[in-house]
Amino acid sequence: MPLSKLFSLLQYPIPHHLLSRLVGFFAECRVAWLKNALIRAFIKAFKVDMREAAEPDPTAYATFNDFFTRALKPDARPLGEGLLSPADGNLSQFGPIEADRLLQAKGHRFSVVDLLGGDVEAARRYSGGSYANVYLSPKDYHRVHMPLAGTLTEMVYVPGRLFSVNSATTDHVPNLFARNERLVCHFDTEYGPMAVVLVGAMIVAAIETVWAGQTTPLSGQVQRVRFDQPIRLERGEEMGRFKLGSTVVLAFAGKVDFDTSLTPKTKVSMGQSLGGFPDPGPEFV
Structure with missing residues (x-):
């Protein structure tokens, strides 16, 4: 074995x-x-x-x-063009969302519905869109930044296990990102809806956001918080952090033209360009 x-x-x-x-x-x-x-x-x-x-x-x-969760020097992570990597790490998988499923690793896919805590209506927004998974190793910078400018509309805490999320586990544990504890952050952007999912992992002591502080679950149930007062975060602005490493899963309603130099498990830095979007369609304007 x-x-x-x-x-x-x-x-x-x-x-x-x-x-x-x-x-x-x-x-x-x-x-x-x-x-x-x-x-x-x-x-x-x-x-x-x-x-x-x-x-x-x-x-x-x-x-x-x-x-x-140390801060970096102001010039340590210059921002590239278009869609930005939200964190330092490995771009483990990325591409189109096919049949409402995302690729975790070779032979393992998981559904958008499960990732978003069973929210079928929210999952429909991302049908035919794109996704990207960024794994943060222990040595990486552990603050998470906005890949696009957006307005926060909802935050959803989804309880679950805390399996490790390194390559050994992603290769062998089915539905890993959809069964681990996670925080789903829904944003409206100029390119349509965007979900930034902060996935917990073994020995991750906490997940924090800049608008709500540390996530403190009150029960073992899915918890939803709607934001009637707009919380606007700009492209490249810090939105959260992990206290010990984990994974960020991004889901976009629009199709992303990923940079052709990228391959699965490419090392990326926060602020690095991952690609861009075609001009936003009329449904996003």
Whole structure:
């Protein structure tokens, strides 16, 4: 049996949420010697480049989480043209949404309806559109930015498991992104509806947004929040962050002309151009 398959199977019996809360406890620890030791060990293990951080001194961060969600220098991520990558990471899969399904990995597809927490009406908006999955590895910058300018209309918390989302697990766990805990953010853009889905993962202590702070589920049920007062975020503006790594799934109602140089598992940076849209059709004007 391949090690990747074994790794994915071993995750099924693990108490995902309990383990994540335990890691979250240490990630918020303010005992100087302990948090400094954790940060230094992490930098060494994952070869984190602190030269691009706004605060390059690892000991200056109050907690491990503060270090992990560190800001970058203002010029560290220049914005490209058209559709932007929302984060640093690997562009694991991308392309057209076919038969209302997205590709997770070779041999594994999942439905837009399941990804959006069972919302059939919302899923219809993306029929015939495009998608992109960006996996954030532990060494990456962990703030998520807007791929397009948009107005937030709804935020949906969807409960679920917390499987790891690395390549070994995405290759072997069916419907991974549609079964993990996630936060679905719906936006209106000049190119039609856009969903930015922040997918939780094992030992991800929390997901935050700039408009609501840390997501704190009140129950094991899907929770929807509508926004009657417009929340407008500009292209490239920060919209959220992961406290430990995970995946961002983007869904667009319009067809994206992805850059021809991109291939699955291409390394991308936040702000890098992923492609563009044809002129918006009359239904989007």
